[in-house]
Amino acid sequence: LAKTTQPISMDSYEGQEVNITCSHNNIATNDYITWYQQFPSQGPRFIIQGYKTKVTNEVASLFIPADRKSSTLSLPRVSLSDTAVYYCLVGDEVWDGNKLVFGAGTILRVKS
Amino acid sequence: GAGVSQSPSNKVTEKGKDVELRCDPISGHTALYWYRQSLGQGLEFLIYFQGNSAPDKSGLPSDRFSAERTGGSVSTLTIQRTQQEDSAVYLCASSLRAGSGNTIYFGEGSWLTVV
Numbered sequence: 001l002a003k004t005t006q007p008i009s010m011d012s013y014e015g016q017e018v019n020i021t022c023s024h025n026n027i028a029t030n031d032y033i034t035w036y037q038q039f040p041s042q043g044p045r046f047i048i049q050g051y052k053t054k055v056t057n058e059v060a061s062l063f064i065p066a067d068r069k070s071s072t073l074s075l076p077r078v079s080l081s082d083t084a085v086y087y088c089l090v091g092d093e094v095w096d097g098n099k100l101v102f103g104a105g106t107i108l109r110v111k112s
Numbered sequence: 113g114a115g116v117s118q119s120p121s122n123k124v125t126e127k128g129k130d131v132e133l134r135c136d137p138i139s140g141h142t143a144l145y146w147y148r149q150s151l152g153q154g155l156e157f158l159i160y161f162q163g164n165s166a167p168d169k170s171g172l173p174s175d176r177f178s179a180e181r182t183g184g185s186v187s188t189l190t191i192q193r194t195q196q197e198d199s200a201v202y203l204c205a206s207s208l209r210a211g212s213g214n215t216i217y218f219g220e221g222s223w224l225t226v227v
Contacts, residue, residue, distance in 0.1 A: 032213045043116075043203050043218030044155070051213075087155075091213065102147070102155035 004088045009107040018075045020106050022088030025069050033064060033071045036087040038105070044087060048073070075108075083110045114138075116219035118204050124225045125194055133189040133222045137206030144187050145207075145216060146179060150200040158202075161187060162210045194226045 005023040012018045024033070032051050036044035048055055050062040050071070061074040075082060085105040117136040125131050137144050146158040157171040161181045172178070176194075181187040191198055201221040207214040 030213075034215065043205070043221050046215050046217065049213075049215060091211070102157070104154045 004090055004103045006086075006088050006103060006106045008104065009109065011109045011111065012078055013111050014079055015077050018078050018082075018108060018110075020073045020075075020086055020088075020108070021070055022073070023070045024088070024090045027068050027090050031091050033062070033068075034089045034091070035060070035062065035073045036089065036102075038085045038087065040084075044102075047086075078108075078110045080110050080112060082108065084108060116204055116206055116217055118202075118219040118222050120222055121220065122223045122225075124227060127196060127226055128193055130190065130192045131194055131224060133191075133202050133204075133224070135187045135189070135204030135206075135219060137185065137187070137204070138217060141206035141208055141217075142184065143207045143210035143214070143216075144181060145205040146187070146189050147203040147205065147218075148173075148200045149203060149221075155203065158189070160210065191224075194224075196226045199224055199226045 003026060032049055034049040035047045037047050038044040048057055048060050048062045050064050052064050052068060055062045063072045073086060085107050087102050087105040089102060116138055119134045123131055143162055145160040147155045148158055149155050159166055159169050159172055159179050163184050164181050176192045179187060179189045189202060201223050203218050203221045205216040205218040207216040
């Protein structure tokens with residue numbers, strides 16, 4: 001099971017770029033890296049997923065180095081509404097299925 | 113449906129009573145997952161289904177917890193003889209298939225309070 005490590009919390013200000021790094025030293029060849037966002041009182045919401053190099057969508061970018069032992073979620077020009085918990089997940093195929101184990105996540109606080 | 117639907121959204125029950133939580137996954141999704149999240153805590157995996165079978169039940173906290181899925185669609189999580197430590201939000205999620213690379217989508221959760 002690929003264990004992930006990410007910072008417990010981060011503080012930022014509106015308009016800044018935020019980079020959250022996740023370490024996953026034991027990532028397996030077939031594993032994808034997925035990031036979720038969770039607001040209070042809501043279920044987690046998919047943000048972005050990648051396998052290698054860089055992925056970008058309308059919300060964020062995901063940078064993955066060649067060794068894939070870490071990944072960085074980049075949120076451009078954050079706003080107050082980006083205050084949430086961000087989870088880094090690395091899939092682990094168990095038999096013919098998949099069990100995603102969430103870590104503690106990173107609490108991002110955006111201040112005005 | 114358009115998203116994962118869970119019911120009830122809120123449930124207050126007395127200690128010792130049984131509760132049933134329902135999850136209706138996204139249409140066509142074969143994999144279904146149950147997680148639990150206590151106040152201020154991270155997500156705890158409970159069980160997942162591939163079709164109607166549950167290859168991994170290792171996350172169920174005790175034998176008071178059980179889950180089933182029928183017709184490859186709706187799932188029910190049952191908690192017997194509820195205890196106060198069962199109070200949490202129970203989140204259901206589904207994905208097109210199981211396996212790394214498949215995005216899982218969460219419902220809004222069922223908030224359970226045991227008094």
